[in-house]
Amino acid sequence: MATSSASSSKAEPSCPTVPSTRALTGHYRAGKNLYSVYKGSRGVVLNTPTPQEAQCPQPVARNPDFRRPTYITPRMPYHVFIPKYNPWHGPLLGVLDYTFENLPIVQYGEVWSLDRDIVQGWRDFEDCLRSVGRELPWLTSKPFPQQIEPWFIPGRSHYSLYYRTEKGARSAVWRCRKNFLPLFGCVSMGLWFMAHEEAEEAEAALGIASDRRPEQPPEKQIPWRQALTEKLNILPSWIDALETSGANDWQIPRVGALIDLRSDEVLRSAERTHLEWLIYSILKSGAPIPLYFNWGPIPTSISISYATPQYLQLLNLVPDSRQIDQLAGLHGDVAFSPLTRHENGFQPARSTAPPVPASAAAKADFYIPHDRRLPPARSRAAPVPSHAAAKTQFFIPRDGKDTRLDFPPGDREDMRLDLPPDDREDILLAFPLSTPAAVKGTASVWRVIFARREQENDRQSAKESPQDKTARMQRVDNAKRGQAPGKKGARVYVWAKEETDNGFYIRRPGGRNNYQSLFENYPPSQRRYDSFHDEWDLCSAFGDDGDDGPNDQDMDFDDDGVDDYGYLEANADRPVVDDAPSALPLVNVRPASERDLQRIYLEFGSGAQDDRPLYQPIAGDLNTALYKRFGFLMGQSRRTPSRTVEMSVVASLVGLQDINANFVNVMATFFGQCLEAKNSDDLDEALFDLHHRDRSPLFKPWPFVIRRENLTNTLDQSTNVYYVICDNDSASCMGSETLLLQQAADVVEIIRQGWGPRVKDIAKNLLMRGIPFRIAVMDSIELMRPSQVPSQVAVPGQHRRAVNVNSGLGFRPENCFIPAGVA
Structure with missing residues (x-):
């Protein structure tokens, strides 16, 4: 099996000075060579490969490994941005x-x-x-x-x-x-x-x-x-x-790269200048893109014997003689000296004096970006400092008492999440917990906790019926896809670190409305699924073992040992692609982009086919039809309005000309009350069912989400109220399964008729009945315009959200809306 880090191919060397934090920044000595690292992993620091061992994959490679950092070259600098997960x-x-x-x-x-x-x-x-x-x-x-x-x-x-x-x-x-x-x-x-x-x-x-x-x-x-x-x-x-x-999400961890500062490509003036801005912008951004700098053998003199890149001088990332002597004197195969971030660059973690800006800034031969720290697309906190002495602990509320488990510092991040209360999900774990003393000093406490849960699950498995096992395996298959559960799916819990210095992690429910964002914040290696309890546990400490999770299988299958690849057959739809790539870029990809958008936005729901007829006559049963459409009950009214509507109006509203006279009289009274009503209390309970919560479809669980928003036309600035309908599992309303309606009566009609359960089923019924609606395709970034420019702007994203209606599907600018008052 191919690995996702360099650490798995070698035995861990002696490294008493290398902390077990997720993101290491500092200088280190590996053997007789000197290195610097920015937001690097402990595994790569302990087993830093040589330029010969980690060459950049070539396009002719049969099975390249893109999940390990390699030495960057000017020909393929984009390998830095390959995602880690x-x-x-x-x-x-x-x-x-x-x-x-x-x-x-x-x-x-x-x-x-x-x-x-x-x-x-x-x-x-x-x-x-x-x-x-x-x-x-x-x-x-x-x-x-x-x-x-x-x-x-x-x-x-x-x-x-x-x-x-x-x-x-x-x-x-x-x-x-x-x-x-x-x-x-x-x-x-x-x-x-x-x-x-x-x-x-x-x-x-x-x-x-x-x-x-x-x-x-x-x-x-x-x-x-x-x-x-x-x-x-x-x-x-x-x-x-x-x-x-x-x-375009700069909070997603990337693979990063190693940089050989002695290579010809890096030392040549043109190539060095072209790479310097890219590397410097990464170092200034704070994005989780690890970089490893290879200085070569530890110098015997005070200065390094070749030209130092200016971006390292500007950020004070060049090891001085004192740091070099310190690393040379430390014990172990790998010795590490941490650095901390300062507004002028980096400084030794134990130093109290701020770093002095490098003099090279005044004569840099490449232009310098301002210190733009990229705003996170999803909130994540900074890694725990490498010199933090407090132990990390897990805290699980149980039986009204605080049970705290020591968790030594490991490869983790300090997560600060504001988790609103959800629908009273149970937060107790279904396995016994040890006392703090029983696990004190253990380096893998969370493994102990989940091992006990696994033992409990094994006991449940022995009593499991074939039907229960089939249902559970179906849940396992669904979990392997790595998608966030829907409103009625598995429960999600987050192990969040307390805002105090005691280092405790507390298990809290994630909140049904937060599942999608939580799954985006936590990579697959930081998720654990329990099929017996149908629960997900999310914690940054889960990534200590380097497992990429169940749905990240790029490295889980190494086919180097597989020799049965079959034989190529003649293609009926496309000739064999030439191994020599064309040097000219594609100049017209409109057909491809159209088909790609159709794949995204015209696959209107993926549920099972509905065998019911698309059109059900609304007047098949007049009593039921009137009840569903208006909430009308054929009762004896005790309240007479000042005026009643004419028979022709009643017939038009009902949709039939031949109506029993009794119906006409009672409905005329009902519509008259509706005209005069200020609220639902002004309607007679004998004629209107909103007072009967146990019988009205309005008070039953709906299979879809309904919101009411003020949307502003971006061209003429006119504002209208829209009712936004989307599926429960796409509550973010991103994508085609979102409808916009302007009439409240249309929304009531959908609910009373029981159309669904998917939004695509609602759309079919609306189309068959000629009820107008809009399809919100996606949030249009192209049409976003900031209401005001923020004081510190770094990347796109700090703009007003726009709803681009029919984007790519007969797109018209007048159908582009921005929620009113949203900044």
Whole structure:
């Protein structure tokens, strides 16, 4: 099995000075070599590979490993931005959301292949990613390695071909899926450049000095989204979807890179300048992108014998003679000296004096960005300082008493989460807890806790019926997908660290409305699922063992030992892709982006087919129809309105001309009361059912979410009230399964008729009856405009949320709305 870190291939060396924190920043000695690290992992620090051991994967590699940091080159700097964990989630990136076992391999006659519809989806997704990834760097004013080579092309591995065996097809397609990771990194690097471009524009609007080069003034420049759209003929809605995906989320941990400061590519002036801005911007951003700098053998003199990159001098990341002597004198195979962040750079953790700004800042030959710390897309706190002495402990409320378990400092983060109370979920664990003394000093206390739960589950398994086991295994299969549970799914608990210095972790319910964001905040390695109790436990300390979790299986299958790949068959739909990639970028990906958006937004729900007729006559039973439509009860009214409606009006409202006279008289009274009513209490209980909560469908559980929002037209600034309807499992209202209605009567009609359970079923009934509605496709970033420029702008995201109606589906600018009063 391939590994996700360099630490698993070697025995752990002697390292008494290397702390067990998640993100290490400092200088360290490994053997006789000197290194510096920024937000690095302990496993890589303990087993730092040489340039020969961790060369950048080549496009010709049969089964490259993209989950380990390699030495960066100007040709492939985008490897820095490859995500550490499985990124294939969400509307756009979810096209690759498969495991090795559930890849849709289909038999066609005597051969096997990936399902042809899936092939087309992957092909469109690849074409769009390749084109956008190639063009984005060229739209920036920042220096970048112009010899960049994004030649990891998944199509070269032939995921569209046919194979003689099912095993051969599955293995080949799985290798292709891995090759999408460099494309992800390439596009993410381009968005990184664009984020800083937009930050400069915002700072210029505030009068803040810009980092833009003088020879490239900001005026008369085409916005990058417009330029990209015109160059590639790609739909703006596809770019919107890309910006809302994980490729533009700078809080997602990345693989990072190692940098050999002695290599020819780094020492040459042109290549060094092109890489310096990129590396410097990462160091200044605070993003979880680890960087490891290889200084070579520990110098015997006070200064290093070759040119030091200016970005390291500017940030005081160059080890001085005192730090070098300290590292040389420490015991162990690996010795570590931590650094702490300061506004002027970095300084030794034990130093009390602030660092002095480097003199090189005045004569840097590359332009310096301001200190822009990227605002998190999802709130995460900074890692625990490496010198923190307090032990971390778990705290579980049980039987009204505080049970606290010691948890020594480990590979963890200090999570500060504001968790509102939810629907009174039980927070007790179904296994006995040890006393603090029983586990004091244990390095893996959470393993002990979950081992006891596993023992309890084993006892339950022995008593499990076949039906219960089948249902539980179904839950296990669903959990392997790694998606957040819906409103009626599994419960989610978060182990959150207390805001005190005692280091305790408290298990709290996550809150039903927070499940999606919590699953995005915690990577797969920090989630634990219990199928017996149908519960998820989330904690940053769970990642200590390096496990990537059940749904991150990119490294769980190493096919180097598999020799049954089948034989390629002639393709009926596409010729074999040439191994030599074209040097020209794709210039027209509009058809591919259109099909990709259709895949995202026109697959209107994925539930089972409904065998009921699409249209049910509303007047099949007049009493029931009137009750469902109006809440009307055929009773004797004790209240006579001052005026009643005419018979023609009653017939029009009911939808029938031939109505019994008794009905007409009573309904005329009912509608007259409705005209005069100020609230529901003004309606006669004998005619109106809202007073009878036990009988009204309005007070039954609804299978969908309904909100009421004020939405403003971005063109004429007119404001209207919309009722927003979406499925329970997509309550964020991102995607096509969201309806907008303007009439409250239409919402009441949906509820009374019992249309559903999915939003797509509601839409079918609305269409058949001619009831107007809108489909909210997605939040449009292209149309977002900030109400005011924040004082510290770093990346896109701090804008007003917009609802882009029909984006990409007959898009019209007049259908674009922003919630009123939302900043």
